[in-house]
Amino acid sequence: MGIIQASEVCKSFGEKEVLKGVSFDIAPGEIYGLLGPSGSGKTTLIKILTGQLKADGGKTELLGIESGRIGNENRAKIGIMMDEFGIYERLSVYNNLCVMADLFGIDKSKIDETLKEVGLYEARKTPAGKLSKGMKSRLRLSRPLLQNPEIMFLDEPTSGLDPATADEIHEVLLKKRKAGCTIFLTTHNMNEAEKMCDRIALLSHGRIIEEGIPAEICRKYDTLKKLNIVLADGSAKSLPANASSADELARLLREGKICTVHSSEPNLETVFTELTGNKLGV
Amino acid sequence: MRHIMAIFKKQFKDTLKNPVLLIQFVLYPIMIIVMNNLVDIEEMPENYFTVMFTVMYIGMCPLITMASIVSEEKEKGTLRTLLMSGVNPFSYLAGIGLFIFAVCAAGLTIIVIQGGYSFADSALYLAFTLSGCIVSEILGAAIGVSRPSQSSAMGVAVPFMAVFSFLPMLSEFNENLADVAGMAYTYGINNLISGLSYDTIEYDNFYVVIASFFAVVLLFAITYRRNGLE
Numbered sequence: 001m002g003i004i005q006a007s008e009v010c011k012s013f014g015e016k017e018v019l020k021g022v023s024f025d026i027a028p029g030e031i032y033g034l035l036g037p038s039g040s041g042k043t044t045l046i047k048i049l050t051g052q053l054k055a056d057g058g059k060t061e062l063l064g065i066e067s068g069r070i071g072n073e074n075r076a077k078i079g080i081m082m083d084e085f086g087i088y089e090r091l092s093v094y095n096n097l098c099v100m101a102d103l104f105g106i107d108k109s110k111i112d113e114t115l116k117e118v119g120l121y122e123a124r125k126t127p128a129g130k131l132s133k134g135m136k137s138r139l140r141l142s143r144p145l146l147q148n149p150e151i152m153f154l155d156e157p158t159s160g161l162d163p164a165t166a167d168e169i170h171e172v173l174l175k176k177r178k179a180g181c182t183i184f185l186t187t188h189n190m191n192e193a194e195k196m197c198d199r200i201a202l203l204s205h206g207r208i209i210e211e212g213i214p215a216e217i218c219r220k221y222d223t224l225k226k227l228n229i230v231l232a233d234g235s236a237k238s239l240p241a242n243a244s245s246a247d248e249l250a251r252l253l254r255e256g257k258i259c260t261v262h263s264s265e266p267n268l269e270t271v272f273t274e275l276t277g278n279k280l281g282v
Numbered sequence: 283m284r285h286i287m288a289i290f291k292k293q294f295k296d297t298l299k300n301p302v303l304l305i306q307f308v309l310y311p312i313m314i315i316v317m318n319n320l321v322d323i324e325e326m327p328e329n330y331f332t333v334m335f336t337v338m339y340i341g342m343c344p345l346i347t348m349a350s351i352v353s354e355e356k357e358k359g360t361l362r363t364l365l366m367s368g369v370n371p372f373s374y375l376a377g378i379g380l381f382i383f384a385v386c387a388a389g390l391t392i393i394v395i396q397g398g399y400s401f402a403d404s405a406l407y408l409a410f411t412l413s414g415c416i417v418s419e420i421l422g423a424a425i426g427v428s429r430p431s432q433s434s435a436m437g438v439a440v441p442f443m444a445v446f447s448f449l450p451m452l453s454e455f456n457e458n459l460a461d462v463a464g465m466a467y468t469y470g471i472n473n474l475i476s477g478l479s480y481d482t483i484e485y486d487n488f489y490v491v492i493a494s495f496f497a498v499v500l501l502f503a504i505t506y507r508r509n510g511l512e
Binding site: 050052072075076080082084085086087088089090091095098099100102103104105127143 | 284285287288291292295296299300355358359360361362363364366367368369
């Protein structure tokens with residue numbers, strides 16, 4: 001039985017149906033990625049799962065408890081990082097975490113440990129308002145990490161960050177997964193999803209249109225594999241990587257028109273575009 | 283209780299770093315001390331500045347600070363962080379309210395000590411003024427809960443603050459105004475603490491404070507029901 005479960009979740013805002021019967025089951029210790037373009041309902045789903053919003057229909061459970069009924073005794077087991085969760089800008093980095101430590105009754109010695117983990121130890125006395133965007137993101141991430149939760153919900157944790165900072169955050173998350181934490185993350189960054197997630201779900205127009213292990217999803221859509229050819233005159237040509245292209249390829253080879261040939265494997269971006277007609281980041 | 287104390291500590295640290303809020307707490311106690319020591323006019327009523335500025339303090343400080351803190355936390359998303367950490371809305375309001383009450387109590391204690399009241403009168407002074415602080419805090423909480431941002435909360439709080447702070451003083455110049463002011467809790471407190479200096483306390487004035495308490499609780503209940511804390 002999953003540690004995070006959603007069954008036929010529906011949600012509308014006025015006339016607009018944002019989620020239309022979303023279901024999944026996430027096992028303990030898994031990193032599960034929800035991919036979809038902006039406005040596809042990812043944040044709404046996190047809010048429903050964490051009890052910030054009520055679903056119009058369906059059921060969601062965390063740790064075997066209905067999302068809306070999670071009591072204080074289980075709150076510390078669930079860490080949430082969302083962009084809209086503010087930080088106390090006048091307080092230092094250290095004091096921001098002190099607030100959380102006081103709320104959850106966590107030993108203050110853990111604060112320095114957590115700050116070292118996310119690379120903010122040197123900035124612990126800096127007012128949070130003076131941090132760069134990347135450092136603020138790390139501070140937001142450090143709050144659920146301090147709780148040492150069983151489940152973490154991360155809403156686009158690396159959105160807008162430089163690749164180096166994003167990599168550091170990925171390292172921290174992979175360490176948490178190793179320690180047994182279940183991570184539910186939303187992203188529209190396919191590289192992040194491929195690198196981090198054990199399983200992903202592609203969300204489009206309020207429905208999960210594909211779910212599974214990233215590599216397997218790509219293999220499933222092997223028909224999208226292409227041959228990219230650069231011709232001797234400098235122009236480029238793309239052919240499907242199947243038998244139907246053999247004659248054309250042979251002809252070009254005979255005529256000596258080919259400069260280079262390489263194949264391109266389908267990735268999550270191409271799969272998503274093929275399935276929905278939309279790009280992920282849009 | 284742990285959550286209330288965590289919010290109290292957070293607010294204490296944050297206020298020390300927030301000069302705009304800090305000045306609300308210390309401005310009137312300092313003004314009272316300065317005016318009492320610098321100005322000495324013959325035939326001036328006893329404890330004139332103490333009474334006048336105390337009433338302004340009660341009408342201004344708890345109301346503005348409560349509305350400002352709650353609305354700022356809503357606007358900046360820190361309130362959402364707290365609520366998602368298991369803090370229930372009443373623990374949050376109690377933590378902030380307790381902090382403001384404690385700081386106002388400290389300010390009023392300084393005022394009453396330098397006012398030279400007897401021990402019994404000091405106790406009455408604190409009882410009257412702190413009950414006024416509670417009314418102001420609940421009114422400030424209602425405003426903070428009802429507004430989406432700090433600037434819009436201040437837009438509503440400032441007229442209330444101006445009325446409750448200045449009406450008792452202005453009513454000394456106009457009898458008709460005094461009739462209207464009779465409905466304001468700060469006017470009742472003004473009369474109660476003025477009476478302390480002459481041993482002529484008219485306890486009937488406390489009824490308006492009690493009535494105001496129930497009125498602001500009702501106002502808070504309506505705004506909270508309509509808006510929630512977020």
